[in-house]
Amino acid sequence: MPHALAARPLPIVIVGHVDHGKSTFVGRLLYETGSLPEGKLEAVKASSERRGMPFEWAFVLDAMQSERDQGVTIDTTQIRFRSKLRPYLIIDAPGHKEFLKNMVTGAAKAEAALLVIDAQEGAQEQSRRHGYLLHLLGIREVAVLVNKMDLVGYSAERFGAVAEDFRAYLADLGVEPKAIVPISAREGDNLTRHSPRMPWYQGPSVLEVLDSFPYAALPVDRPLRMPVQDVYKFDQRRIIAGRLESGRLQVGDRVLFSPSNKTARIKTIEAWHVPEPPAEAVAGQSIGITLDEPIFVERGEIMSHESDPPLLTNVFKARIFWLGERPLVIGANYKLKLATTEATVVVEAIEKAIDTAELRPLPPEAIPRNAAGEVVLRSKRILALDEYRSNPRTGRFVLVEDFIPVGGGTISMEGYPDQRQLLTVRASNLTAVGHAVSRAARAARNGHKGGVLWFTGLSGAGKSTLALALERELFAKGYHVYVLDGDNIRGGLCRDLGFSPEDRAENIRRVGEVAALFADAGFIAISSFISPYRSDRQRAREAAGENFHEIYVKADLAVCEQRDPKGLYKRARKGEIKDFTGISAPYEPPENPELVVPTDELGLEDCIALLLRYVEEHFRL
Template sequence: MTQDTKQDSTTLSDDATQSDALPEAQAAERSLHHIVIVGHVDHGKSSLIGRLLHDTNSLPPGKVEELEAISARRGMEIEWSFVLDAFQAERDQAVTIDTTQIWFNTALRDYVIIDAPGHREFLKNMVSGAASADAAIMVVDAEEGVREQSRRHAYLLHLLGVRQIAVVINKMDLVDFSQARFDEVSRQITEYLQSIGAAPMVIVPISARGGDNIASRSDRSPWYDGPTVISALDGFHGHPGIGSQPLRLPIQDVYKFDARRILAGRIESGSLTIGDTLLFSPSNKTARIRSIEAWPDNNAPETAAAGESVGITLDEQLFVERGELVSHVENPPKLSTLFHARLFWLGHNPLKVGARYKLKLLTQEAEVTVKSIERIIDTQTLENSDGDSVERNAVAEVTLHSRMVLGLDDYGDLPRTGRFVLIEDYDTVGGGVISMEGLPDQRQAITVKSTNVISVEHRLAAEARAARNGHYGGVLWFTGLSGAGKSTLAMEVEQRLFAKGYHVYVLDGDNVRRGLNANLGFSPEDRTENIRRVGEAASLFADSGIICITAFISPYRVDRDRARASASGHFHEIYIKADVETCEQRDPKGLYKKARAGEIRQFTGISAPYEPPESADLVVDTSQHDVADSVAQIIRYIEQTFTLKKGEDAGS
């Protein structure tokens, strides 16, 4: 906005509006709603907003005369869109190129109207405008009907989680307020919205230029008995229950005053009270709230709620940084290095598998890698297609991987914290929403619950065990897709090593699920816990001098890294490599066939990701080598790595 426009927005309520007559108690309860206006270019979005401001007495003195003069110089009737088109370039080109925000009010509420550009070249601005909206008005030209940008904007609204949508069929004067034409265009937009899982709350026939059905009913549409645009706006709800949702406070900054460390940020949902126990993600630290800071000090509140910017101090001096996400212990976000996303791609260069971008999620920033592209969605036809790249202005479902653990909320559970953007070379290139469906919460695996546990040193050193056994203990961690041959090779290697005199044992799904992990199911969290327990058990085997072979898909690097850390230098990652096609051809249990048919959800390699090792200690490609050759490779590796050579001192 230019300076003039900003000044206008601050004086909108100076005139006698309907709210001036409200009782004091009612006025105190007024809420602020953010409404985004979207639609195809030239369908009349800015004109509608200009007329809304005029018909609610929200324009400052002299503004109408200014608009009349500007329009007259261009040889046209009064052009209401000039209220918002603050840039000369916009007036000259008759196109909005930036989002513009302006305040006005009705008898019931205060509003921020976001005028989002409709032109294809400025979709990025439209996305940024819609991302902060509580509801939307979609403008459709009565003559032209639903166009390409109408569909794309509708899809983006749905993608960004804007569920309250009112449709206005504009320029009804150009079709002589034909009810038949209104019904036809209404059918078009309703069918499309329903096809993407949305629905219009109301459809209003209007003429923004003439003011028909904006603030009052028009005589030119006697057949219409629905609400006016103003009534439709007042019918939108805000975010009921946002205060009762789980607490989410992204840490914006940490300030140091005297001996205090004040953690500052804006509460996105929920509420907090002095004395609450807070959990910080992803660091997994906890502390209690000592105070909620305010100035002057005697005005310090006891509680704070969603929408408030606060500073808090803790009962202990934790090291907390910008990017931590604060919650209560009872309802935390998930911790993960992996998440699914539905995103809208805005970059000039296509998004590709393996590409790296900066993720901005609330105040968190992290480098993420595109692990896979599940499908690409045509916003016009809604058809899905496969591909290894996503072109500009396309929508795709992808899986992203971060090297650092992130605190994540599923967008379906908490919309305000489930949105993100991607940055490349300081430019916003994409935005979308998070889905954690089928992915484990890694918090349980990194939470240490035992206290007062004191380590007792064994009196038998590893060297003594190696000298007795003739080899060192260790963990051979076989990882790979289902059907790659992990269990087959593990059992064959165990038999061969035993025959050679090695102390060896295999841990696989069958023997650990019957006992050690009998209480675990197959949820993402249980699968993570399954691998954690196997890693700890394998480490104990290795510590006892045994070569422990594990055969588990273990699709996530973070789980395998945790197993590596448990084995403390005795961990060897063996990648049993085979592509999906090869595994699917083998498919001895028919699992891939069931997964393709949708009978098995979140099946690794089909509907759930697999993260291959980045630097495996040994790679055995079973699509290129038979069982005998593969076993021979592994045996050679073990003999070279674990065997105590003749005359060798185990202590060396």
């Protein structure tokens, strides 16, 4: 660690089940390291005597009257102490279930954690829940303290049993504890030096464990991200203010603002009361910049370099923890706060709900208080964000309900495409050439309007069967009609595309544009693609401009899987096909389709009849 940072206190959170001795541990550690303020021990001893209560080390920490009265820590607190190596900030978090929100408040600030477990009781509900939350909060440096060894006769066997049980639980979460230390906080065993009462323990003391935790490094080497906090007009300067969450920045850099997709060059980095104006800035700094062009930028946008921008999307997956009194439910709206942006999101799906105390699945209809889960969230507008694994600072968010933060989550885009390419208009210097032949003239000659019948549905729902049958029928009736499907698109126009979420989205974008051209030429274009994402279908609708008809070819996943005409579901279930819609990638059903064709309820004849009636009604002049 560079010497300049050596004076920074390392924030450590102490977590664990209620009454397992967290505050006692902290009180005793302060005493052992000579960190208690003068008179504190005497004052607390005197106060205990006055109340006729036996002295507890925890009393030096529990500050509220009700905390001392009940012997329970209610809210998180912070205490400083210093080892020979460096200073520490100890965050004591409450272990009672009722106060989990306070535990989260405390733990989220930490860079490492000590999880305290009672040797007599072993791991309890909150031990496991806290272990889970540490993981979700992104704290990877964890050590376990098996406390109250004095009450189990300093038994190596008992220690081994408790340690192994909890090691196995943490392993399920993917957490490997740095150390598991047997201690007695009350008696001071193994806190700052090895206890002669546990000669069988060869590992480090708690203080040695603490000194072995690394500082979390500032993400200076990740791509640049500066969420815009505000725009100020001071002294004729228009200053864009924000904090560099990651990366670095120099005067002269070309930067991109997302989601507005505007670019400009950094003209100056502004600062007050500094020897000279800065020429660069790095992650962690709160800065202000001016640009070489007067582009309109507002709070909530993320500034990056052009070469490595954040993702753009209006839908994403998230692992969340829930603190709200009311459970999180499908269809509910919450305010999302992500970096400096705010947006209303709706819970589109709950893929998993987990009881974090037992790592047990819950029914995926709701995520109750203090549970965790995996959800799909959709926002009305496009958001700029990152996946948590590539940039934690712009890949995590808080959900707010009735003014109060009720949950937090980390973002995954697994199965969802980056919408940036689709939203970026590259050929902005083209002007549309007006055709001499109007749509109306074409329709008049053909006897019907042009338009798009956009079939969407799961693989095996019957899209192609219906599309080809309908084409035949309409052609026989004199319609100009053409089917766009995988066979005539994938082999040519989209030969360069694979099946990743991005490529599939691009495939659908091209089909949308081609369908729009057919419609413009007076044809009825029938497109037959799964087209699983609402945002893609919306773009196809916008490309067509008018006379776009979303036809939901509807059949239950179970029915489609049973039909499995090409054997694809079987292969997807075996894991041979990645990102298979309905199995390992999402299908977003239409919200307001123009027509639903339920192929699992109607026979082919009836489906075609339904479609023919619909076309006669909407296309015939």
